Amino acid sequence: NAGVTQTPKFRILKIGQSMTLQCTQDMNHNYMYWYRQDPGMGLKLIYYSVGAGITDKGEVPNGYNVSRSTTEDFPLRLELAAPSQTSVYFCASSYSGQGGQPQHFGDGTRLSIL
């Protein structure tokens, strides 16, 4: 049972480059989330989705874009990488939003921008 799968696990980017972080889940969850976690800090919500075709901004959306064309996939795109985007990115999913459903996390993508 794979759960939430993120790729790649590690990546180094140059300033100004773009890339897509992939996230897929096989639990048929409706809700999906992207978080970033800076060293020694808590997680901050970047974007979330309540179902295919529906996305919304979280607390720190600037510099990122998302799409949700299927229930399973929720990619996160960085268009013009900046050093401030160096972080660990976690994707999570839950069966629903409000209603007390736990979030299941992927293993994370460690991204460095130099």
Next chain:
Amino acid sequence: QQPVQSPQAVILREGEDAVINCSSSKALYSVHWYRQKHGEAPVFLMILLKGGEQKGHEKISASFNEKKQQSSLYLTASQLSYSGTYFCGTEPRSGTGNQFYFGTGTSLTVIP
């Protein structure tokens, strides 16, 4: 919007108890608790819904005071495996869509 956790860090000997607190300035629908070990993803522990219920998970339990928008995580008879960083996560009750806010984290170290 980010909930505040206290203490920031705590060191325990095996078998000792600890309490971690989480406080929000917003009315909450629910509070989640997660544990994250170094270099790993957060792992779900439990959810507290509005209504002040208390839940338990082995020797870890939690409470939610809806009036004060505060939650506490209780770890009893701590084990080495309890070491990690504990985060509360909060769902505001209204006006913010489906936003979710993680707390500042509490580092827990259990020593033999």
